[in-house]
Structures are given as C-alpha cells and as structure tokens.
Amino acid sequence: MGLFGKLRRKVLDDTTPIQLVVIAYLILIFITFFLLNLPIFYQKNAKPSWLDTFFLAVSSVSVTGLTTVPLQQVLNHWGIILLEFIFQVGGFGVTMLTTVMMILSGKKISLHQRQMIQVDMNQPRLSGTVRLSYSIFILMVVLQLVFGVIFSLYFSWQQNWEHLKSAFFNGFYISVTAVTNAGFDITGSSLAPYEHNHLFLLIVMLLIIIGGIGFPVLVEGHQWLMFKLHDHGNGVFRFSLFSKLAVFFAVIFFIGGAIMIFLTEFKGQLASEPWPQKIMTAMFYSASTRNAGLQLESLKHFQTATLLVFSLLMFIGASPSSVGGGVRTTTVGILLLYLAAFIRGRRHVNIFGRRIGDDDIQKAIVVTNLSILLCLLAVLILSVTEKYSLVSLIFEVTAAFGTTGLSLGITAGLSLVGKWVIICLMFIGRVGMLYLLLLFVSKKEQDFNYRYPSEKVIIG
Amino acid sequence: MGLFGKLRRKVLDDTTPIQLVVIAYLILIFITFFLLNLPIFYQKNAKPSWLDTFFLAVSSVSVTGLTTVPLQQVLNHWGIILLEFIFQVGGFGVTMLTTVMMILSGKKISLHQRQMIQVDMNQPRLSGTVRLSYSIFILMVVLQLVFGVIFSLYFSWQQNWEHLKSAFFNGFYISVTAVTNAGFDITGSSLAPYEHNHLFLLIVMLLIIIGGIGFPVLVEGHQWLMFKLHDHGNGVFRFSLFSKLAVFFAVIFFIGGAIMIFLTEFKGQLASEPWPQKIMTAMFYSASTRNAGLQLESLKHFQTATLLVFSLLMFIGASPSSVGGGVRTTTVGILLLYLAAFIRGRRHVNIFGRRIGDDDIQKAIVVTNLSILLCLLAVLILSVTEKYSLVSLIFEVTAAFGTTGLSLGITAGLSLVGKWVIICLMFIGRVGMLYLLLLFVSKKEQDFNYRYPSEKVIIG
Numbered sequence A, B: 001m002g003l004f005g006k007l008r009r010k011v012l013d014d015t016t017p018i019q020l021v022v023i024a025y026l027i028l029i030f031i032t033f034f035l036l037n038l039p040i041f042y043q044k045n046a047k048p049s050w051l052d053t054f055f056l057a058v059s060s061v062s063v064t065g066l067t068t069v070p071l072q073q074v075l076n077h078w079g080i081i082l083l084e085f086i087f088q089v090g091g092f093g094v095t096m097l098t099t100v101m102m103i104l105s106g107k108k109i110s111l112h113q114r115q116m117i118q119v120d121m122n123q124p125r126l127s128g129t130v131r132l133s134y135s136i137f138i139l140m141v142v143l144q145l146v147f148g149v150i151f152s153l154y155f156s157w158q159q160n161w162e163h164l165k166s167a168f169f170n171g172f173y174i175s176v177t178a179v180t181n182a183g184f185d186i187t188g189s190s191l192a193p194y195e196h197n198h199l200f201l202l203i204v205m206l207l208i209i210i211g212g213i214g215f216p217v218l219v220e221g222h223q224w225l226m227f228k229l230h231d232h233g234n235g236v237f238r239f240s241l242f243s244k245l246a247v248f249f250a251v252i253f254f255i256g257g258a259i260m261i262f263l264t265e266f267k268g269q270l271a272s273e274p275w276p277q278k279i280m281t282a283m284f285y286s287a288s289t290r291n292a293g294l295q296l297e298s299l300k301h302f303q304t305a306t307l308l309v310f311s312l313l314m315f316i317g318a319s320p321s322s323v324g325g326g327v328r329t330t331t332v333g334i335l336l337l338y339l340a341a342f343i344r345g346r347r348h349v350n351i352f353g354r355r356i357g358d359d360d361i362q363k364a365i366v367v368t369n370l371s372i373l374l375c376l377l378a379v380l381i382l383s384v385t386e387k388y389s390l391v392s393l394i395f396e397v398t399a400a401f402g403t404t405g406l407s408l409g410i411t412a413g414l415s416l417v418g419k420w421v422i423i424c425l426m427f428i429g430r431v432g433m434l435y436l437l438l439l440f441v442s443k444k445e446q447d448f449n450y451r452y453p454s455e456k457v458i459i460g
C-alpha cells in the first residue's frame, strides 16, 4: 500500500458514512457548478452570473427546481440535456450512483462503501443493498425511458407528427422531471397546456409518487413481486415497518392535502370548474407540492389559505430515501402519532402491530422541531432583507426546504443574502436535517450515542 | 349528609382538579358575560352586541386585552372599574381567589380544594399552598395599590394637581393593567404619552415582569427573604428547580427578544431615535409582548420582521402559574434544552445540577407542538374567513393564544367565525394546552398515566 493508499485508508477510517455522503453531495455541486459555467450549454450571450449558476447548481443537484434565471431564455438544448443528467445523479443519490458505477466498472465494493450506500439508502441491513441499488437505478431509468417514449409519441400525435424533434425533446423532459421530481420548467408555462387532460395528469402524478415514495419501498415492492411470481402459496412475504409507514403516510398526506386544497380553493380558482376538474386539480397539487413542483397555472391566483396549505405540504416533503426533500413524511407522521398517543394517554406509539422505538420518536421530534426553527429563522431573515409579502416569503422558504421548487415568482428578485438563504435551505432540505445533525458527530460518538433499535424506521 | 351533600360529594370524587379549575373558569366567564350585559357599565346607548360582550368577557377573564369594541367609547367609569376587578380574578386564577374567600369566610379547606389550588398553582407539595396563595394575593393587591398611588400622584403632579379624579383613575388603571398583565387600553393611545419617560417605563416593565414570572417564584422569593431576615448565616436556602428555570428563561427570552427587536427594527422605527430610546423601546416591547400587551405607538409602523418577532414572543408567553398565557416560557425552554442536548449527543437534559424528568420533557414536546398545530390551524381558518394580510392574522392569533392582546387593528373587523376562533384561542391560551389535554382524562387514568417524577417542573 503506497502513501496515497495509506492516506485514503486514514481518511475513510476517520470519516463517518454520513460525512462521506455529504462530501459527495458537495463535490457533485461543485462539478455541476463548473459545468454550468461552460458557455456551450447556453444560448448566445445568455450565461448568467456566478451566483446564479451556483444557485442553479444547488437547485438541480437537490432536484428543487427554483431558479433565479428563466431557463427557457438562457439554456440551449444541450444545457437542458445536461440538467436531465444532473437530475438523475441528484435524484438517486450520490452513493447509489457510485455503486452502479462500481458494478459497471467491475470493481469490488468495500465494506465501507457498502456502509455509505446503506446510509444513503437508509437500509437497516447491509446485505444485498448493492444489488438492490442497481435494480432501483435500472427501474428508474427504464421508467423514464418508457414514459419518455409514451409522452413523445403522444405529443407527436397531437402535432400531427410534424415536429418530431421537439415532441421527443419535451416528452422525455417531462418524463425525467416527473420521475426525478425535479420540477424545473423549461417552457415558461409548466404543465398548464395539459390542465384538462386528466389521463396525462394521472400518469404524471403516478410518476411523481413513484419518485417520492422512497427507494426502499420500491425495492420491497420489487421483492414482493418476485416472491409472488416464484413462490406459489408457501410462506408469507413481510413488508418492513418502514415501507408500511412510508406508504401509509404518503396516502394520508396525499388525501389530506387534496381535501384541504379542495376546501380552501373551493370558492377561489376551483369555483368555476366542473367537479371532475376540481378534484383532479386538488389531487394534482397535493401530489406535486410535496415533491415535484410541477404546476398547472400561475400560483399567484390561489387564495392565501391554499398557499399556506401548499407551504405545509412542501415543508413535510417526500419519503426519506427518495428523490424528495423536506422534513419527510414518516418523520412528521411519527411525531403526529406520538402526539396522538399522548392525548389518548398511551405511553407508546404502536402501529401495524409494531412499536415505534424511542430513538426513532426522539429523532422525529428533534428533526421536525429543528426544521420548524430553521424555516422560521429563514423567513425572519428574508423578511428583513426582501421587500416581498410574508406569504410569498413563507412559500419560497418551504419550497426550498421541501426541494419542491414552486415559487410565487420572487426567486429572481431575491437579494444576495436571500439567494444564499435559499441555497442553504435547498441543500439542508435535500440532505436532510438529521444528516446535518449527525455530520458533526465523530465516528466513535456516533457508535456510542445513536443506538439502532430493533424495529428501526427511517427518520428524516 | 343530605341529598345535596351526597351529590356534591359524588361530583367532587369523579371530577379531577383540572376539570374543576376549567369549570370554574367557564363559570367565571359566564358571570362576567352577564355583568357585561348590564347597561349600567356603559355610556349612553353604547352597549355592544351579545357576541362582542362575550368576546370582552373571555378577553378580560383570560386577561388578554383584545376587544372588538373601542373601550373608551363604550364603557363608563363603572365599567372600567368592573374590568379592574375581573383582571384580579382572571389574573390570579379562580382557585387562588376561592382559597382567599375561604380563608376570609373562616371555612375549613378540604383536601380536594387544596388539590385544586395545587393544580392551579402548579405547586408540587400540598402543604402550605393555602397560606402561600393568600400571601401572594395580598402581595399582588398591595403592589397594585402602592403603584396605583405612585402613578396617581405622578399624574396629578404632571397636571399641576388640577384633575385629581382623572389622575387617580388613570394611575390606578395603569397599575392594575400592568400587574395583572391585562393590557386593555382605555385611552385609545395606550402608553404612547410616556414613550420618552424611561423611569415610568422601567417601573411598568418591572410590574409586568412580576405578574408574568410565576406565583411560585414570588412565593419562594418571599420565603427566601423571610429566611434571610430570620436565619442568620446557619443553613442554606434552596430555590426549587422550577423557580430557577422560570427566572432563567424569563431572562433569556427577555434579553433575546430585546436584541431581536433591536436588530429587526434598527433601520425602521428606531432609526431616528437616540441610543437610550432605541434600547428602552426594544426592552419594553420584549417585556410587554410576552405578557402584558401594553404598547407605545401604533404597531402598524413596525417592520414585518419585527411583527414576526412579536408574534414569536407572544406565542411563547409568560411563566406557568402566572397572570400570562401562551405555550409558557419553561415549556418552550425545556424543549430547546432537549434539542440542544440531542445536537450535542447527550441523552439527558441537565441544568442547575438537576436532571429534567422524562415526563416533563414529554409534556414540553407535546404542549409546544400541539400549540404550533393549533395556531397554524387558526391562521389557516382566518386566512379563509378574513380579508386581512397574513402578517396581521398571524399577529392576531399569537396575541390571542399568548393572551397578550396586541393587535394590528383587525379585531373589530373580524367575521363571526373569526371572533369565535379568537375566543377559543384566548381561553386555551390562558387555561393552558396541557390542561386542555388532561381535561378529558378521567381521575383514574390520570393517576395511572401521568406519574409525577421526583424532580417535577411545571409544564405549560
């Protein structure tokens, strides 16, 4: 082992997997920043300032979708294709991609690298995570390709097979932006043209939900399918507690969000719409605000109450170990279960026949409350530095923290301080509040202080 | 024992002290409501609607200070004197007053009544609570009388001893409204005329802080004084953990609030003021927003950021077992200590050489998070039913929940639903979120589920 090998060994021994994942995200952001400063990705003389490209780098690696420059006016086709690649890397997680690269290059994967993957995947067991990451990556790419083709053919048919190139370009872009929950808009009107195409919206919603439900759920779904296909009637397949909770809370927040949007906007935007459109719009925004950030119409026409509901959903965010950000559904969910248990005079939180571990409850409490404090601080700072209304500031902050990326149109007009606040929120929102906390805990302390209970659930 | 005695016995046996306290508050509200509907307390033809007098009844019993009608235009002098009496009853707590009544009437106090007093006083030991309540009541009344005379003489001197009656009327009112933290304004300009009278403001701040620091702290302060006077050098006086925490967090939030107000308003209202005035204004609002609700100028001129800081301080509120409301300082403080302990990788919350019990931490978490949810829900409802800006709605909600009673002037214009939302918030804010939770827990369950740990601290 040479000097470099020893140094590498020393760094890996002293660094926790969480630290490595965060460092990998940072490196990825700087590579993206470098690439986004190359003029070849921009329309003639349209390259934005250093700060704006850095903002775009963080926004695309965290698959948020906020941007200080109108993408359709500055990026050329290569720039948009570059973004689509960044969404893959940012969405599926650095470590997952590292794994796939390793497998493809035929190299052996060390225990340390496996641990890193485990942390990023939030898988309680090491065994098989490498193989599983690989199959998820394949699944996600195939999903984007298949629906890319479907959307492309649909657009081509719509335009009487005349503008094939642009139909395929847009078809694939929408598929990529939906599955990775990126939400960046390259047309200036997002999904507004398809507002009344319910089948189209339902498919987009499905892709958004698949991206945000959490990779472990997809893995177990895949395992369950294999089990059903190969094992005929003997034995029982058990879903993990995490998968059950992730699906349960995704359903709860989806339905709850849709009902709240429906109620708050009933006399507003939805008043003149027929009933199926009312329901479809409410459902679409409930799915989109927690993860993706795709929109049907200008958000400025919504009621203040609806914008607050959007903010709440964005703040909650997606499942852990998904393409999404925010506090995470299971984290908020476990805190709510804990509050409900206290109100009912129960000592423990029981769900699906299992008891949630005290450590997980503790993490859920800490992550949620620190996230509230963080967003409160951000709103307070922005209310000093920016001239916009309070509701648009709350909206921008929660959109950044939830990596949803919706905006009431104030991103481009943010001050220098404001842009940096949003950059920090997007990074923390994607990496997760818990990682940020554990980042400064050394390897020894982590082993000592953070016991993993037997019924481990993924928190934030 | 007759039939009535048996019935009374049965009710008392089945009712928890918390339920009795809440019932007593409700009865007090309805008596106040009845009194406030008597025309003798109003200027000619100025009696407000039933809803407005009910609003005023809840607001005065909870010593909040929000009102849907301008008091100086509707109440006569007798009406204001009535309010001053209600502030005593509402501020010192129903049970405390019951105790005093009992003592004065020479009746024996039952164990059950002692328990009730204990709950309202949040005293961990039963022994001596009756005697203590009595001395606090005397202390508070004397305080109001002494400073009433001082303020009256000061006002008389200001007006060259010409308008003695109005000077004494206003002097006593300011003393009462400061000590009871009522904050109702009867002049239309609150304390604006004394904005530059620093000694006056300091005395008012002192009275506000005495009212909001918590009765147990006053009791122990009194005991400490007696100890120092009678015991010369032998033995050590120990303050309870609660008193230490209450004073500690009162200081932290007072200084922290003043610094934040100073920073957010530095380029706003305070820009043209000389430095001593800047500091005095920031300190005054930091003290007033958490409890009293007295103000120096129209709040409409403050920056959005400052109004958010005010909202935060109002939400936190005063100490438990004081004249104030809100989540309560020690409750928020213990949650913050808990978060800090987690960040530093510690398992337990240690402060002042004691460990905070798990039950108290649990209550602090539940009370704070449910309070956040409650205020969020209230803002959401108001954003649907009212036409005012988001910042004024957040301000109104936190002012009601914190029983501070400041307003950006929207109270009178609230819709029917809006008024009822504020009424509920004032009631819950004063009674406390924990009482509300424990209200529906029966006596048996309470004994079983809510153990009192050895190092008991008062939560919300």
Ligand SMILES: [K+]
Pocket (backbone or CB within 6 Å): A063, A064, A065, A181, A182, A183, A184, A291, A292, A293, A403, A404, A405
């Ligand atoms: K997004």
Ligand SMILES: [K+]
Pocket (backbone or CB within 6 Å): B063, B064, B065, B181, B182, B183, B184, B291, B292, B293, B403, B404, B405
């Ligand atoms: K008040």
